Amino acid sequence: MKRALLIFTLVLTAFTLFANGQDESADGPVTLEFWTHEDPNRDAIETRYVEEFMASHPDVTVNRVTHSSKKIFELVLTAFAANAGPDIFNMQIEQAYSYIVNERVAPVDYLAAGFADASDMINQYVDGSLDSVIKDGDVYGMPLELNNWAVYVNKRVFADAGLDAEKDYPKTWEEMADISEKLVLRDGQIITRRGFDFRYPYYLISMIPMVEQLGGQLVSDDGKTAILGDDAWIKFLTYMQEWGPNGRNLGSPTYKNGRKLFNMDNNDMAMCLSGLYQGARIRSDNQEFYDSGDWMIIPYPTFENAVNDVASNFYGQYYMVNAQNSAKDIKTAWALTGYMMGHEEEYLEAVNIVPPTKKLMNSETFKNMPYSNVFVDDLARANVVYTAENGAKMEELVKEAVESVMLSGISPVQAHATLKAKAQELLDEM
Amino acid sequence: MGASAKPGRIERKLARWGVIFVTPSIIFFSIFSFYPIIMALYTSLFKKNLLSLKKPAFVGLSHYKYLFTSPDFWNSVEATFVFAMGTFLPLLVLSLALAAFIMSVPKAKRFFQMAYYTPAVISSVVSAAIWLLIFDPRGLANQWVNFIMNTPGIDHRWLANSMTVRISTMIVYFWKYVGYFVIIFISGLASIPPSMYEAARIDGADGWQSFWRITFPLLRPTVVLVSIMSMLQCLKTFSTQYLFTQSGAPQAPINVITLNIYNTGIRDFRIGRASAMSIILFIIMLFFTWLQFKLSKADDVSY
Numbered sequence: 001m002k003r004a005l006l007i008f009t010l011v012l013t014a015f016t017l018f019a020n021g022q023d024e025s026a027d028g029p030v031t032l033e034f035w036t037h038e039d040p041n042r043d044a045i046e047t048r049y050v051e052e053f054m055a056s057h058p059d060v061t062v063n064r065v066t067h068s069s070k071k072i073f074e075l076v077l078t079a080f081a082a083n084a085g086p087d088i089f090n091m092q093i094e095q096a097y098s099y100i101v102n103e104r105v106a107p108v109d110y111l112a113a114g115f116a117d118a119s120d121m122i123n124q125y126v127d128g129s130l131d132s133v134i135k136d137g138d139v140y141g142m143p144l145e146l147n148n149w150a151v152y153v154n155k156r157v158f159a160d161a162g163l164d165a166e167k168d169y170p171k172t173w174e175e176m177a178d179i180s181e182k183l184v185l186r187d188g189q190i191i192t193r194r195g196f197d198f199r200y201p202y203y204l205i206s207m208i209p210m211v212e213q214l215g216g217q218l219v220s221d222d223g224k225t226a227i228l229g230d231d232a233w234i235k236f237l238t239y240m241q242e243w244g245p246n247g248r249n250l251g252s253p254t255y256k257n258g259r260k261l262f263n264m265d266n267n268d269m270a271m272c273l274s275g276l277y278q279g280a281r282i283r284s285d286n287q288e289f290y291d292s293g294d295w296m297i298i299p300y301p302t303f304e305n306a307v308n309d310v311a312s313n314f315y316g317q318y319y320m321v322n323a324q325n326s327a328k329d330i331k332t333a334w335a336l337t338g339y340m341m342g343h344e345e346e347y348l349e350a351v352n353i354v355p356p357t358k359k360l361m362n363s364e365t366f367k368n369m370p371y372s373n374v375f376v377d378d379l380a381r382a383n384v385v386y387t388a389e390n391g392a393k394m395e396e397l398v399k400e401a402v403e404s405v406m407l408s409g410i411s412p413v414q415a416h417a418t419l420k421a422k423a424q425e426l427l428d429e430m
Numbered sequence: 431m432g433a434s435a436k437p438g439r440i441e442r443k444l445a446r447w448g449v450i451f452v453t454p455s456i457i458f459f460s461i462f463s464f465y466p467i468i469m470a471l472y473t474s475l476f477k478k479n480l481l482s483l484k485k486p487a488f489v490g491l492s493h494y495k496y497l498f499t500s501p502d503f504w505n506s507v508e509a510t511f512v513f514a515m516g517t518f519l520p521l522l523v524l525s526l527a528l529a530a531f532i533m534s535v536p537k538a539k540r541f542f543q544m545a546y547y548t549p550a551v552i553s554s555v556v557s558a559a560i561w562l563l564i565f566d567p568r569g570l571a572n573q574w575v576n577f578i579m580n581t582p583g584i585d586h587r588w589l590a591n592s593m594t595v596r597i598s599t600m601i602v603y604f605w606k607y608v609g610y611f612v613i614i615f616i617s618g619l620a621s622i623p624p625s626m627y628e629a630a631r632i633d634g635a636d637g638w639q640s641f642w643r644i645t646f647p648l649l650r651p652t653v654v655l656v657s658i659m660s661m662l663q664c665l666k667t668f669s670t671q672y673l674f675t676q677s678g679a680p681q682a683p684i685n686v687i688t689l690n691i692y693n694t695g696i697r698d699f700r701i702g703r704a705s706a707m708s709i710i711l712f713i714i715m716l717f718f719t720w721l722q723f724k725l726s727k728a729d730d731v732s733y
């Protein structure tokens with residue numbers, strides 16, 4: 001028994017000693033764990049930036065790790081829950097917002113990142129692009145990219161259906177359904193070619209603006225009331241019911257992701273919703289199609305009787321730095337982030353993503369990108385995506401409502417009532 | 431005195447070796463099972479945000495009270511039981527039938543064992559991904575069913591309809607685990623002495639009578655083992671439902687308790703409430719294990 005107690009004490013002592021082992025002295029070397037989502041085009045340039053940074057900072061080692069974009073959220077979350085989060089990571093603002101409100105990320109070290117102060121940084125970015133990451137006057141994230149979505153059109157599929165994409169492209173959601181009806185091909189009930197389909201997992205970005213066009217809102221401006229504008233919601237849900245397999249059978253969440261099919265140009269997807277970055281992905285997946293000039297980008301449609309002119313919501317990917325680190329690590333992490341994001345033109349040219357600095361948005365490089373004007377015009381009539389701690393749950397509730405009318409035969413009135421009750425309960429719980 | 435002390439020493443020695451052999455398992459289970467269960471029980475009494483560094487507030491049993499009045503949680507309980515019953519019973523019955531069939535064809539025994547067991551070695555995520563392709567509207571499931579039923583062009587909506595999506599998850603699970611339980615039944619069948627059947631044959635028993643009077647009673651411990659294992663597997667199903675909902679399938683019909691725990695804890699950061707759900711699931715699993723032992727009564731058999 002005494003021996004067992006002795007062994008237990010020794011093990012405990014060893015754990016205590018090693019638990020403090022990761023503390024680094026103020027003068028010692030710095031090792032940074034840098035987690036980001038997979039993007040082959042971005043990997044190439046960021047790997048080079050990291051190597052350059054380590055060459056100019058011999059005491060710094062950076063371990064850049066990529067994860068699937070679907071998995072990175074839970075990997076970072078579980079790492080932070082265990083107080084072992086990465087030093088630098090990037091995340092979409094709907095997900096990253098909780099890290100700011102829970103004080104898990106450090107404000108930007110402005111000098112280290114290449115700015116004079118907070119206002120200098122805010123002034124260098126496009127208006128509104130940092131709003132979601134500002135808390136008490138400090139900025140907590142550096143934008144890797146700002147995205148809004150427009151409609152990519154395959155002119156060859158239009159021609160195959162006897163349409164001229166340049167003239168016949170849809171301007172309204174009603175036209176979108178009618179033109180999709182002309183483009184769709186089916187084997188019985190099974191769709192073999194879709195005219196257009198939505199990006200179903202992203203309801204807050206792509207579908208809430210449709211409700212807003214009709215005069216509805218997800219959450220009131222004071223954040224206390226959910227699902228405003230009953231008629232708008234019911235009309236939107238009716239539209240989605242008509243879109244689905246129980247209606248005009250134009251698409252469904254269970255079909256393969258439309259934008260991936262679009263790149264391959266296999267005459268099975270005429271239109272899809274995506275950001276400017278899709279251009280680089282078409283180029284990388286199908287150079288011949290990219291160079292052919294047989295694709296174009298059109299603005300996000302509006303309903304015929306829209307009361308608000310809004311386009312797809314915009315969202316950002318932000319680089320953030322773990323606050324549970326020494327001041328030296330935090331400073332070095334922001335220095336690396338600032339160094340990488342100082343190459344904004346290369347991010348645009350090589351990856352087709354837009355770090356939203358005023359300098360880049362006004363540059364010839366940006367203006368010369370194919371169809372960048374469509375995104376800029378849509379951005380002018382876009383709102384930022386809903387960001388709150390309950391954002392993911394709110395998206396789940398909207399998903400449930402849309403899928404219940406599209407797939408489960410629930411009436412739009414009933415789905416709206418359920419959504420309203422659940423969303424209000426969610427807000428009341430906060 | 432000396433004669434009586436000797437067996438005591440041997441027993442003590444054996445007991446010491448017993449403790450040595452069992453210790454690694456106890457340590458393993460203590461770290462990876464008992465500790466998490468106790469922590470989950472403790473966490474379920476607090477309102478804790480997974481990301482927050484603030485001290486969680488003690489809320490007592492309020493998470494349990496909330497869950498017992500939450501339609502969302504009751505929907506998960508229903509989804510779990512529908513899945514468990516719809517998968518457990520076919521698994522039990524058909525794996526026994528398949529094992530009996532394989533034992534009756536000794537020449538092809540190895541081939542069938544391998545064929546049925548192969549899916550069991552594939553990870554749950556991979557098997558769900560394979561079936562996602564099969565259940566795609568343009569996938570093999572529609573093609574096979576339409577070919578067999580001569581219904582060209584019909585979309586059976588394997589992932590799009592409340593009822594079919596439930597059946598689809600059951601098919602995936604059945605396909606994955608049937609081979610595993612077949613192997614266990616084959617081991618059980620092989621341990622029954624052939625002399626029993628010979629004696630029965632001499633007494634005039636036919637195959638059906640031999641099965642019900644000899645095989646089934648002597649296989650009872652294996653049946654109990656398989657039923658408990660398959661029921662527990664079904665109650666803790668997760669990957670298939672998770673991947674299906676990620677791929678556009680409606681969530682409500684397949685929102686099993688484990689999926690609800692994941693969404694509540696990881697997506698909504700409510701780790702206190704998620705822990706309460708996991709404790710309830712643990713109690714349900716414990717109850718069914720006890721019930722199956724109780725119903726089976728005899729869990730030992732002698733020849």
